[in-house]
Amino acid sequence: MGATGEATSAPVDKTTRQDLILRLISERDLGTQQGVVGALADEGVEVAQATVSRDLAELGVLKVGNRYLALPHEPGSAGIEVLPSFVLGLTPAQNQVVIYTRDGTAGAVSSVLDRVRGLKVLGTIAGQDTVLAIAPDNAAAVEVAGLIADVCRAKTRPAGNVE
Amino acid sequence: MGATGEATSAPVDKTTRQDLILRLISERDLGTQQGVVGALADEGVEVAQATVSRDLAELGVLKVGNRYLALPHEPGSAGIEVLPSFVLGLTPAQNQVVIYTRDGTAGAVSSVLDRVRGLKVLGTIAGQDTVLAIAPDNAAAVEVAGLIADVCRAKTRPAGNVE
DNA sequence: CCGATTTATGCAGAAACTTGAATAAATATC
DNA sequence: GATATTTATTCAAGTTTCTGCATAAATCGG
Numbered sequence: 001m002g003a004t005g006e007a008t009s010a011p012v013d014k015t016t017r018q019d020l021i022l023r024l025i026s027e028r029d030l031g032t033q034q035g036v037v038g039a040l041a042d043e044g045v046e047v048a049q050a051t052v053s054r055d056l057a058e059l060g061v062l063k064v065g066n067r068y069l070a071l072p073h074e075p076g077s078a079g080i081e082v083l084p085s086f087v088l089g090l091t092p093a094q095n096q097v098v099i100y101t102r103d104g105t106a107g108a109v110s111s112v113l114d115r116v117r118g119l120k121v122l123g124t125i126a127g128q129d130t131v132l133a134i135a136p137d138n139a140a141a142v143e144v145a146g147l148i149a150d151v152c153r154a155k156t157r158p159a160g161n162v163e
Numbered sequence: 164m165g166a167t168g169e170a171t172s173a174p175v176d177k178t179t180r181q182d183l184i185l186r187l188i189s190e191r192d193l194g195t196q197q198g199v200v201g202a203l204a205d206e207g208v209e210v211a212q213a214t215v216s217r218d219l220a221e222l223g224v225l226k227v228g229n230r231y232l233a234l235p236h237e238p239g240s241a242g243i244e245v246l247p248s249f250v251l252g253l254t255p256a257q258n259q260v261v262i263y264t265r266d267g268t269a270g271a272v273s274s275v276l277d278r279v280r281g282l283k284v285l286g287t288i289a290g291q292d293t294v295l296a297i298a299p300d301n302a303a304a305v306e307v308a309g310l311i312a313d314v315c316r317a318k319t320r321p322a323g324n325v326e
Numbered sequence: 327c328c329g330a331t332t333t334a335t336g337c338a339g340a341a342a343c344t345t346g347a348a349t350a351a352a353t354a355t356c
Numbered sequence: 357g358a359t360a361t362t363t364a365t366t367c368a369a370g371t372t373t374c375t376g377c378a379t380a381a382a383t384c385g386g
Contacts, residue, residue: 197362213363
């Protein structure tokens with residue numbers, strides 16, 4: 001049967017829908033909740049914008065500039081949104097990203113990077129003011145670097161306040 | 164205020180109660196659901212036996228012989244109840260437990276031991292038909308050995324079938 | 327600053343979950 | 357094997373969660 005664009009299929013539960021949202025905003029270029037509603041509809045999941053609003057908040061999805069980023073982190077711990085306070089610069093090199101941080105904060109930055117789910121980072125090594133993030137390959141390293149740069153540059157705002 | 168034996172305190176939610184149950188059956192020697200109800204009451208948590216029955220089932224608590232064991236494992240993976248099929252014998256040595264298994268099943272046994280929460284095992288090493296389980300100290304090793312022996316000897320039955 | 331777009335929230339009905347009482351089923355004891 | 361004990365399950369509240377609708381609040385583009 002059809003690979004894409006089902007009509008109305010079985011009603012999915014909240015968890016399934018939220019997993020789907022995480023996948024969709026990784027694959028497609030989604031920047032509005034209405035867009036997410038449409039993308040969900042393409043997959044046969046029909047919900048209201050209000051629901052997407054609440055889902056994004058619960059998932060901890062960030063909106064960087066004009067794009068949602070599926071980078072939720074462990075609840076309760078510092079997330080990627082603290083990076084702008086610590087990161088001074090960064091540069092991809094081979095399959096690595098070298099990240100320059102305020103002195104003494106490299107450990108914290110590496111800790112954050114380790115905890116962010118969805119980031120293509122295999123592992124990190126932290127010095128005093130430098131973090132080395134190891135990615136699977138150069139493409140991933142470039143992607144990660146771009147992502148972190150975006151987060152640090154653009155006005156980043158959490159997609160919501162989970163109660 | 165009193166350290167033990169509160170009267171009726173704030174109504175606790177399901178998760179809190181289940182955590183408490185895990186702790187109680189580790190500390191005390193509980194062998195019946197009515198006993199668990201009583202132990203909970205001592206802590207100021209009043210519930211019916213039916214609730215305890217459902218809790219034990221959800222928690223995956225085992226009843227070995229005449230005693231509940233708080234050894235829940237990752238849901239969906241093989242748990243401690245498969246050990247009798249694989250384990251032939253075992254002996255504590257220093258802070259380790261040497262476990263003799265059916266040939267080829269040492270890996271599976273070690274995998275199970277690694278996944279069982281609440282077991283005082285730091286790590287395991289598996290050969291072909293032998294598993295070495297490393298405990299913090301001799302006392303822990305003896306305890307673990309006794310536990311595994313009990314599980315293999317006594318009629319072990321899962322405390323329930325979660326739907 | 328104004329209108330348009332995007333996002334968040336109060337509310338209400340629906341659905342799902344939780345739990346105790348009663349009772350059935352299973353297990354142990356003699 | 358009969359009885360007593362222990363555990364599981366059915367049923368019916370009571371409670372919580374979920375979600376759309378309508379609307380308020382916030383943000384963006386001139």
